[in-house]
Amino acid sequence: MLTIDAHLDLSMNALEWNRDLRQPVAQLRQREAGMTDKPDRAKGTVSLPELRRGNIGLVVATQIARYVAPDNPLPGWHSPEQAWAQTQGQRAWYNAMEDAGEMVQIRDLAGLEKHLTRWQDGNPNDQKPVGYILSLEGADSLRTPADVETAYNYGLRAIGPAHYGPGRYAQGTDASGGVGPAGQALLQEMERLNIILDATHLCDDSFWEALDYFGGPVWASHNNCRALVNHNRQFSDEQLKELIARDAVIGGPLDAWMMVPGWVRGQSTPEGTNCTLSVMIDHLDHICQLAGNARHIGIGSDLDGAFGKEQSPTDLETIADLQKIPDLLRQRGYTEADVANVMHGNWLRFLRRVWA
Numbered sequence: 001m002l003t004i005d006a007h008l009d010l011s012m013n014a015l016e017w018n019r020d021l022r023q024p025v026a027q028l029r030q031r032e033a034g035m036t037d038k039p040d041r042a043k044g045t046v047s048l049p050e051l052r053r054g055n056i057g058l059v060v061a062t063q064i065a066r067y068v069a070p071d072n073p074l075p076g077w078h079s080p081e082q083a084w085a086q087t088q089g090q091r092a093w094y095n096a097m098e099d100a101g102e103m104v105q106i107r108d109l110a111g112l113e114k115h116l117t118r119w120q121d122g123n124p125n126d127q128k129p130v131g132y133i134l135s136l137e138g139a140d141s142l143r144t145p146a147d148v149e150t151a152y153n154y155g156l157r158a159i160g161p162a163h164y165g166p167g168r169y170a171q172g173t174d175a176s177g178g179v180g181p182a183g184q185a186l187l188q189e190m191e192r193l194n195i196i197l198d199a200t201h202l203c204d205d206s207f208w209e210a211l212d213y214f215g216g217p218v219w220a221s222h223n224n225c226r227a228l229v230n231h232n233r234q235f236s237d238e239q240l241k242e243l244i245a246r247d248a249v250i251g252g253p254l255d256a257w258m259m260v261p262g263w264v265r266g267q268s269t270p271e272g273t274n275c276t277l278s279v280m281i282d283h284l285d286h287i288c289q290l291a292g293n294a295r296h297i298g299i300g301s302d303l304d305g306a307f308g309k310e311q312s313p314t315d316l317e318t319i320a321d322l323q324k325i326p327d328l329l330r331q332r333g334y335t336e337a338d339v340a341n342v343m344h345g346n347w348l349r350f351l352r353r354v355w356a
Helices: 010-015 025-032 048-053 080-099 109-119 147-153 180-193 204-213 237-245 277-291 319-331 336-355
Strands: 003-008 056-063 103-105 130-137 156-160 196-198 250-252 297-299
Touching: 003 250, 003 297, 003 319, 003 336, 010 056, 010 080, 048 056, 048 130, 048 319, 056 080, 056 109, 056 319, 080 103, 080 130, 103 109, 109 130, 109 336, 130 196, 147 156, 147 180, 180 196, 180 204, 204 237, 237 277, 250 277, 277 297, 277 319, 297 336, 319 336
Parallel strands: 003 056, 056 130, 103 130, 130 156, 156 196, 250 297
Antiparallel strands: none
16 A cells, blocks of 8 residues: 655765665665664664565655754754755755655645656556655754745755754653744744644643744654653644644654554563564554544654664564554555544545645
8 A cells, every 4th residue: 555654864874873764774784783872773774675675665854953052952953054055965965865866855735646647657666756744853954944944945845943952943742832933934934935843842831832933734753642642742642632623633652652652662562562564554543533533643754864774673674564453454454544534545535635
């Protein structure tokens, strides 16, 4: 079944992890054997061949670069200008993949429909370019809100104002506080240009202020449920209901610490916590119970988002295993129409509405 994954940090993996994503996952792991600079070395799950093998024809692919003030202990860049330069390097990688025929950028409705026709023509996927919608995870790299139009012109179609910790335009996971004047100016530009607000990672204060201020389209590309994993990274039922009321789609991520309660980094394991793909279905099903239907859920796997097999479901070897999800949904009683909506239909309905 055609699958859309609404959150992959492909360019980060290519540039910061130095992975040639044109290679099979097995080859990437082999080349990283013995490396210890990052905890997920030799444990990656994502590459362009694996996307094709899993019939994942369209992804939302990120640029990401955090600015950190002198008192911020998180890793990141020491000026917005450095962060901007990093995202431009990431954009250059996407452009290089386009030049090589590996990927194609999707930025409007005509491009979306053309791409879908190609991926549903019945021919093998081997030579098909993977479509990508460009998203910015954390807005710190935008030097001023004026950069939003520059980015829109090169194809940026979604922005998550915050990531982890305090941000220049909004406050993220483990932080507190609203978006303030700078964030409001950013949201105003986004709304003017019809850029999607990705609510993922917004702390509670920033979430409510952003949604009160912003009148444009909203989704949550990769977010699970606080009712199942009690952490501020997840959304409360009240937040999920607000997103449902805004006709948002919420993508289920596959990072184990967001899936199962009580995860301890460096100690917990997917096997020890019984973390399987079915756990993601628990989160998606919780959203469906709040909505009364299956029209607001999808996949936003976040696979290889600074983690690998050591923090992924036990029954997932590579991203191609997203194709196990339809049967898991059927086992829960979801109809064929529901299954299709989860795998691609809800994201497509959202994009067609926003880009019409």
